[in-house]
Amino acid sequence: MPELPEVETTRRGVRPHLVGREIEDVVVREPRLRWPLPRDLRGRLAGATVRDVERRAKYLLFRLERPASPQRGAGDAGTLIVHLGMSGSLRVLSASTMPGPHDHVDLVLAGGDCLRLRDPRRFGCMLFASGDPHRHPLLRELGPEPLSRDFDGAHLAAVARGRTAPVKAFLMDSAVVVGVGNIYANESLWRAGIHPRRAAGRVGAARYDSLARAVKETLARAIEKGGTTLRDFHSADGEPGYFRMELSTYDRPGAPCPRCCAAIKVARVGQRSSFYCPRCQR
Numbered sequence: 001m002p003e004l005p006e007v008e009t010t011r012r013g014v015r016p017h018l019v020g021r022e023i024e025d026v027v028v029r030e031p032r033l034r035w036p037l038p039r040d041l042r043g044r045l046a047g048a049t050v051r052d053v054e055r056r057a058k059y060l061l062f063r064l065e066r067p068a069s070p071q072r073g074a075g076d077a078g079t080l081i082v083h084l085g086m087s088g089s090l091r092v093l094s095a096s097t098m099p100g101p102h103d104h105v106d107l108v109l110a111g112g113d114c115l116r117l118r119d120p121r122r123f124g125c126m127l128f129a130s131g132d133p134h135r136h137p138l139l140r141e142l143g144p145e146p147l148s149r150d151f152d153g154a155h156l157a158a159v160a161r162g163r164t165a166p167v168k169a170f171l172m173d174s175a176v177v178v179g180v181g182n183i184y185a186n187e188s189l190w191r192a193g194i195h196p197r198r199a200a201g202r203v204g205a206a207r208y209d210s211l212a213r214a215v216k217e218t219l220a221r222a223i224e225k226g227g228t229t230l231r232d233f234h235s236a237d238g239e240p241g242y243f244r245m246e247l248s249t250y251d252r253p254g255a256p257c258p259r260c261c262a263a264i265k266v267a268r269v270g271q272r273s274s275f276y277c278p279r280c281q282r
């Protein structure tokens with residue numbers, strides 16, 4: 001599943017091919033994604049130019065603009081919001097490249113390329129926001145970005161006050177902080193020495209400082225790794241979007257903890273498997 005680092009790597013990969021390019025056409029081969037594609041998507045996008053490609057949580061925001069006309073000035077033409085779901089990926093290809101069975105949507109760009117969405121499981125989405133995309137119902141309740149200054153130990157400690165939910169479920173709650181999926185929550189809790197089942201309200205301020213630092217380091221390292229692994233977003237071969245960083249505990253029950261050599265244990269926290277060291281996570 002594409003996690004925040006893969007989505008950020010995708011953004012960095014496709015952005016240089018899109019900014020300043022006009023969308024000439026939209027080809028929809030399968031409109032039934034997680035939600036049906038907007039019926040008027042082609043009318044919304046055709047003729048608009050991509051001003052920038054941003055990211056909020058795991059949503060990619062294609063910010064659009066239109067040239068000035070006598071009726072209305074140049075400016076904002078809305079935002080295409082894309083989520084890659086469980087299995088989605090984006091590539092920039094020649095528009096004449098034969099589509100595969102899961103290549104559901106093409107944004108055809110001036111000059112002959114297209115941005116192609118592939119999504120075998122169709123849990124992704126493609127939506128349009130005409131106003132401020134950050135006020136869209138999917139985005140407006142989201143917590144801070146983990147790599148931003150708004151996210152730190154003080155934020156975690158303040159939000160956790162009085163909460164009895166396990167700290168791991170708390171950390172994966174997108175209202176607390178966005179983009180910390182299961183594997184990154186595991187890794188960050190191991191780095192900070194915090195047991196995944198500990199009640200969120202019973203983690204001290206200093207330990208939340210360590211945890212916030214661990215989250216930032218883990219995600220930054222994954223993005224760096226993605227940048228070296230996923231070089232090619234402009235190619236018909238391969239499958240961009242997925243990579244696996246080396247992880248200390250994830251999916252390694254019984255293996256020695258890299259820090260203390262105790263055997264890694266596995267437990268269910270919420271609906272998800274949690275891997276932890278029984279000796280150095282408390």
Ligand SMILES: [Zn+2]
Nearest residue numbers: 257260277280
């Ligand atoms: Zn250990």
